[in-house]
Amino acid sequence: MTASLFSHYEKTLHGLDRKGRRRALIAASGIDFTSNDYLAIAGSLRLKAATAAAIGRGVPVGSGGSRLLRGNHAEHEMLEAEAAAFFGAERALFFGSGYAANAALFSTLPQRDDIIVHDALIHASAHEGIAASRARALAVAHNDVDAFDDAICKWRGSGGTGHPWIAVESLYSMDGDRAPLPALAALADRHDGFLVVDEAHATGVFGPDGRGLTAALEGRDNVVMLHTCGKALGVSGAFVCASAVLCDYLVNRARSFIYSTAPSPLIAAAVREALAMVADEPERRAEFDRLRAFANRMLAEVLGFEGSGSQILPVLVGDNDRAVRIAARLRTEGFDLRAIRPPTVPEGTARLRVAITLNVDEAMIARMLQRLKIAMAEERS
Numbered sequence: 269m270t271a272s273l274f275s276h277y278e279k280t281l282h283g284l285d286r287k288g289r290r291r292a293l294i295a296a297s298g299i300d301f302t303s304n305d306y307l308a309i310a311g312s313l314r315l316k317a318a319t320a321a322a323i324g325r326g327v328p329v330g331s332g333g334s335r336l337l338r339g340n341h342a343e344h345e346m347l348e349a350e351a352a353a354f355f356g357a358e359r360a361l362f363f364g365s366g367y368a369a370n371a372a373l374f375s376t377l378p379q380r381d382d383i384i385v386h387d388a389l390i391h392a393s394a395h396e397g398i399a400a401s402r403a404r405a406l407a408v409a410h411n412d413v414d415a416f417d418d419a420i421c422k423w424r425g426s427g428g429t430g431h432p433w434i435a436v437e438s439l440y441s442m443d444g445d446r447a448p449l450p451a452l453a454a455l456a457d458r459h460d461g462f463l464v465v466d467e468a469h470a471t472g473v474f475g476p477d478g479r480g481l482t483a484a485l486e487g488r489d490n491v492v493m494l495h496t497c498g499k500a501l502g503v504s505g506a507f508v509c510a511s512a513v514l515c516d517y518l519v520n521r522a523r524s525f526i527y528s529t530a531p532s533p534l535i536a537a538a539v540r541e542a543l544a545m546v547a548d549e550p551e552r553r554a555e556f557d558r559l560r561a562f563a564n565r566m567l568a569e570v571l572g573f574e575g576s577g578s579q580i581l582p583v584l585v586g587d588n589d590r591a592v593r594i595a596a597r598l599r600t601e602g603f604d605l606r607a608i609r610p611p612t613v614p615e616g617t618a619r620l621r622v623a624i625t626l627n628v629d630e631a632m633i634a635r636m637l638q639r640l641k642i643a644m645a646e647e648r649s
Contacts, residue, residue, distance in 0.1 A: 288588030298604040300627040307552045308626035309502030318541035331530035339530030347536045356486030357509035364531040366496040366506040367393040372522035378403035381430030385419045413451045420459050432461035438481040439469040444576030464492045472500030478546040501542040563624045570637040581622040591618040597643045603636045
């Protein structure tokens with residue numbers, strides 16, 4: 269083999285090094301200020317016991333095929349029925365991951381004459397689906413309802429004849445702020461369009477019974493909700509919750525659904541238990557709310573940063589290398605923090621993404637923020 273065989277890849281990696289953007293896998297260790305296990309369900313005894321019981325009653329680990337072939341297990345169907353009832357949707361369709369669900373949704377449902385108008389900060393997985401869509405797509409300023417309206421009006425004015433698809437996250441993964449969902453739903457109604465809401469970071473922790481920030485929009489046939497199962501629900505996978513006709517269209521046209529091996533029936537059984545835990549253990553959510561409020565107050569008191577109000581607390585650093593150094597230093601002190609850099613976030617906004625979960629307590633939060641304050645002062649650009 270010649271050296272040139274890998275030259276492109278090595279050059280790219282060296283370039284990422286120079287920009288402070290090269291990624292590496294880091295094992296989980298220390299106190300958890302990074303994961304999305306918001307309700308500490310992932311390692312809970314109840315979830316472990318339910319999974320063991322599912323194995324005991326014969327639920328298989330592998331599905332053996334796609335959902336349209338042999339892989340459609342009773343656990344999948346029971347899970348989808350329970351999720352649809354829980355989230356107030358006509359139907360729910362289970363995917364192996366939120367990424368797969370978003371990619372399928374956006375690449376399949378918007379049609380050639382439609383337009384997808386999406387928030388500039390929407391998930392990478394939505395971008396993946398949008399890139400594969402036949403519809404025109406346009407990014408607009410973050411959380412700017414007027415920008416969404418203007419984009420749709422200009423499209424209509426230039427001859428647009430299909431339906432607009434307004435795509436947002438209910439709670440943004442890197443900033444922790446909320447989308448103006450009531451105004452966006454009204455906009456979708458006014459323009460005869462659809463509103464697609466990714467609830468990834470709100471599922472389980474916000475809304476009545478943890479049904480998310482779209483709970484007030486339940487029953488609308490032009491609202492499509494995506495609820496992930498790998499964050500507050502502590503397992504993996506995701507639901508597209510929508511009208512029966514849209515879900516059936518995905519079953520018939522979404523290539524990533526049709527041609528993928530079905531998610532593990534055992535995982536489906538575990539998600540069923542996680543949904544039940546969210547519904548009948550409200551004390552988890554109450555403790556989470558208390559801890560979240562404490563963390564936001566302490567962030568302002570110790571670091572002078574205004575909190576997002578949610579469990580996602582961005583600590584802006586700016587410089588990529590400095591963010592990496594600060595995160596590494598905190599990990600050596602026993603706090604699992606990670607640096608988030610472009611292109612995941614806009615250029616010049618490298619940050620530490622502090623995530624609050626029930627895996628920590630007030631004393632841990634206070635101690636971490638004090639150590640973070642010292643590290644930020646000492647680790648200069």
